Structures are given as C-alpha cells and as structure tokens.
Amino acid sequence: MKLENDPLAAFWMPFTANRAFKTTPRQLASAKDMHYTSDDGRQILDGTAGLWAVNAGHCRAPIVEAIQKCAAELDYAPPFQLGHPLAFELASRLATIMPEGLDRIFFTNSGSESVDTALKIALAYQRAIGQGTRTRLIGRERGYNGVGFGGISVGGIVNNRRQFGTLLTGVDHLPHTHNLEHNAFTMGRPEWGAHLADNLEAIVALHGAETIAAVIVEPMAGSTGVLVPPIGYLEKLREITRKHGIVLIFDEVITAFGRVGGTTASETLGVTPDIITMAKGLTNAAVPMGAVAVSRHIHDGVVEGGPDGIELFHGYTYSGHPLAAAAALATLDLYKSEGIFEHASSLHGYWQDAVHSLKGKRHIIDIRNMGIVAAIELAPHAGGVGKRGMQLFHKCFDNGLLVRATGDIIALSPPLILEKAHIDEIVGRIGELIETVD
Numbered sequence: 398m399k400l401e402n403d404p405l406a407a408f409w410m411p412f413t414a415n416r417a418f419k420t421t422p423r424q425l426a427s428a429k430d431m432h433y434t435s436d437d438g439r440q441i442l443d444g445t446a447g448l449w450a451v452n453a454g455h456c457r458a459p460i461v462e463a464i465q466k467c468a469a470e471l472d473y474a475p476p477f478q479l480g481h482p483l484a485f486e487l488a489s490r491l492a493t494i495m496p497e498g499l500d501r502i503f504f505t506n507s508g509s510e511s512v513d514t515a516l517k518i519a520l521a522y523q524r525a526i527g528q529g530t531r532t533r534l535i536g537r538e539r540g541y542n543g544v545g546f547g548g549i550s551v552g553g554i555v556n557n558r559r560q561f562g563t564l565l566t567g568v569d570h571l572p573h574t575h576n577l578e579h580n581a582f583t584m585g586r587p588e589w590g591a592h593l594a595d596n597l598e599a600i601v602a603l604h605g606a607e608t609i610a611a612v613i614v615e616p617m618a619g620s621t622g623v624l625v626p627p628i629g630y631l632e633k634l635r636e637i638t639r640k641h642g643i644v645l646i647f648d649e650v651i652t653a654f655g656r657v658g659g660t661t662a663s664e665t666l667g668v669t670p671d672i673i674t675m676a677k678g679l680t681n682a683a684v685p686m687g688a689v690a691v692s693r694h695i696h697d698g699v700v701e702g703g704p705d706g707i708e709l710f711h712g713y714t715y716s717g718h719p720l721a722a723a724a725a726l727a728t729l730d731l732y733k734s735e736g737i738f739e740h741a742s743s744l745h746g747y748w749q750d751a752v753h754s755l756k757g758k759r760h761i762i763d764i765r766n767m768g769i770v771a772a773i774e775l776a777p778h779a780g781g782v783g784k785r786g787m788q789l790f791h792k793c794f795d796n797g798l799l800v801r802a803t804g805d806i807i808a809l810s811p812p813l814i815l816e817k818a819h820i821d822e823i824v825g826r827i828g829e830l831i832e833t834v835d
C-alpha cells in the first residue's frame with residue numbers, strides 16, 4: 398500500500414470539516430484540572446469540560462489510579478450470561494443516586510447507545526404489557542439524541558439525517574422551546590413557553606395514544622445551543638405522558654452529574670421521567686461509558702413479564718466494561734468526597750451574572766444560562782450561518798480558551814471544579830475577542 402506523506406490524511410474526523418481542519422490543525426496534547434495543553438505547548442482554559450463531560454476536571458488522580466488498577470486486574474469480562482463485581486457495584490451505586498424509582502441500570506458505551514437502548518426498552522415494555530400497537534416515538538425539534546438511527550430519527554436536527562434518510566419512520570416531533578422574541582436574555586429559566594408542551598396533546602389527537610410508545614426530550618437541550626426549559630414545561634409533559642400511558646424519557650447525557658445542579662436535571666427540576674439516559678460525566682469521560690436508568694415498573698414489565706430466557710435482546714460487547722465501571726465508581730466517589738456538585742451550585746449566581754454581563758457586546762443577540770452552562774448567541778454573518786461562531790471559536794482557542802461553537806451559538810460548560818477566577822477569565826476573554834470578530 399502506498400504511504401501518504403500527510404500524517405493527518407488517514408483519520409476521518411467526526412463532526413469535523415476535515416479539509417479545513419487539516420489545513421490548519423489544532424491539537425491537544427495533555428490535560429490537567431481546568432486546562433488543556435496544546436501540541437504547541439500553550440495552556441488552554443477548558444470552557445467546555447471537553448465535550449460537556451469532564452465535570453471533575455482533567456486527569457484526576459483517583460480516577461487515573463482506579464483505571465490503572467483495574468487494567469492490571471481484570472482487563473475485560475464478557476457481559477452476556479456472565480458478570481463481574483464492578484458492574485454490579487456501579488449499578489447499585491447509580492440506583493441509589495437516581496431519582497426515586499429509577500433503580501434498574503442498563504450499561505452502554507456512549508450517549509448515542511444510551512438513547513437507542515432507552516427507545517428499545519420503551520418499545521419492548523409496551524409490547525410486554527400488551528400495548529404492541531404503541532410503536533411511535535416522539536422527539537423534539539432541535540433535539541440532539543446522538544447519532545444512532547434511533548437517535549437521529551427522534552432528534553430534531555435535519556443535518557444529522559439528510560445524508561442518511563431515516564430507517565425509523567414512525568416518529569413525530571414536538572416544537573422546540575427556543576424563542577428570542579419572548580425569551581431573549583432571560584436569566585435562568587424562562588417564564589414563557591410552558592404551553593408548548595400542550596403540542597403533545599395535539600400529537601396524541603393526531604396519531605392516537607394507542608400508537609405512541611415514548612416521548613424523549615433533553616430536559617435542557619445542550620448541543621443545539623442550550624435551550625433552557627420554560628418553567629412548568631417539563632411538568633406538563635410529565636402530566637400528559639402519564640395520562641396517555643406514554644413512556645417519558647429524559648436524555649440527560651449532558652445534564653446528569655452536576656451540570657445543572659443535582660445528580661440529574663430530573664432531581665434539580667423535580668420532574669421524574671420513566672427512563673433517564675446518561676454518559677459523559679458518568680466516568681468523567683476518562684473511559685467511554687453510558688447508562689440507562691429505568692423505572693422499576695418498566696424493568697419488571699419486560700423482565701418479569703416474559704417467558705424464561707433472555708428478556709431483552711439487546712446489549713453491547715462492552716456493556717459494563719470493567720475499566721469504565723472502575724472509572725465511574727472513582728468518579729462518583731470524587732463527586733461526593735469533594736462536594737463537586739455543591740461547589741458548582743454555589744457558583745450558579747456568579748456564573749449567571751458574569752455571562753449576562755456580556756449583553757450589549759457586538760453581535761450578541763441572546764445569552765442563556767442554567768447551572769454551569771451558558772450560551773451566547775451571535776447574529777449570523779451575512780456571509781453564512783455558522784461563520785461568525787467558528788471565527789470566535791478559533792480566536793478563543795488561539796488565545797487560550799476552549800469554547801464550543803454550534804452554528805453561531807457559543808456554548809460554555811466548564812468543569813465543575815471551576816473557581817470565580819476561571820469564570821472571570823472565560824467571560825473576559827470572550828468579551829475582548831468578540832470585538833475582533835467580523
């Protein structure tokens with residue numbers, strides 16, 4: 398085989414403009430606590446916890462040691478018809494910190510797998526209880542539920558579907574809750590928008606409740622630009638789904654593990670779904686892992702209700718992988734022993750005031766926040782949507798700050814071990830650099 402000279406040619410990068418990246422590559426070489434070090438030796442303040450994931454900060458010693466120890470003791474154990482103690486221990490631990498009643502845990506390796514698993518469990522449950530006509534899945538516009546065929550179908554991002562068609566056809570979507578006219582520059586949760594949940598009644602009227610298995614929403618949509626749930630909105634969804642026998646799934650791949658306050662957004666907001674999907678902060682992103690917390694009645698409906706034998710024909714070679722389980726246990730210990738969620742919560746007010754202090758700066762048409770998350774929305778450049786966001790992302794990176802650009806929205810979600818000085822630095826730097834963007 399002919400060897401190419403370009404060392405960057407072979408890696409087909411995910412969700413990346415490959416040609417542009419390879420012309421001007423930006424690479425990370427190492428990380429510690431709140432910072433990355435770039436391959437040219439610069440310190441980069443991590444304003445995004447990697448990808449909404451490294452909540453306890455980078456390369457934390459207890460997590461590193463747990464992974465090292467496990468790798469030398471039990472590198473792998475097949476999860477089908479066999480077990481290993483760490484996976485059971487982790488499931489029990491998660492069961493105790495999930496909202497009341499969601500105490501059965503299925504392991505996956507990513508957020509996308511968690512979503513597809515949750516959708517399958519909802520479908521299997523409806524069948525198991527004699528509701529086999531309930532096959533329709535309802536997602537939401539601007540939802541990002543990962544990139545499996547299930548996730549892109551219920552997700553509300555046309556770019557994620559356009560190249561692939563949609564294998565899963567029985568879906569419909571709620572409207573999203575983002576509205577600049579009513580809610581621009583709201584601090585925290587907007588008061589306008591709870592009524593948008595009533596669209597679920599319209600969808601039920603259109604299709605018939607007997608055809609609908611589940612509704613999936615992110616309690617706070619992250620990837621499409623931090624869409625904060627209006628006050629009362631999730632409560633309404635809970636009420637309507639309960640009334641019609643529809644399984645309610647919260648996709649908490651971003652919101653779980655302290656990002657918006659408590660262990661889950663469900664706990665923080667006081668609304669309990671039937672299923673919660675997780676990933677990212679579960680292992681502090683040190684080893685890939687996802688999980689699905691399922692309410693006892695759904696679990697029992699599938700597991701206790703069927704004939705002898707395998708109850709759910711689903712699972713992954715790496716479900717509950719020992720290294721991931723070891724990393725997750727060490728991560729949960731760290732969250733608790735250092736009071737990381739409480740520390741982050743004590744900064745919510747400071748964070749909110751700091752990010753909103755950018756109001757009035759050039760190009761900024763909205764600022765939104767929840768927990769230790771914020772979005773700064775920029776007016777699009779006349780030359781195209783996303784150009785201005787990408788320009789600011791590059792300028793930030795080149796000036797020692799990692800932010801995330803999703804279109805023209807700059808999303809911020811630093812590690813939860815941040816201090817006020819980090820907040821000042823993030824906001825100060827964006828404030829300066831936004832003035833230099835076309």
Ligand SMILES: Cc1ncc(COP(=O)(O)O)c(C=O)c1O
Nearest residue numbers: 507508509541542543648650651
């Ligand atoms: C809400 C939500 N669900 C699912 C996913 C997919 O997770 P992964 O990239 O680990 O497959 C993401 C990723 O950002 C997410 O934000």
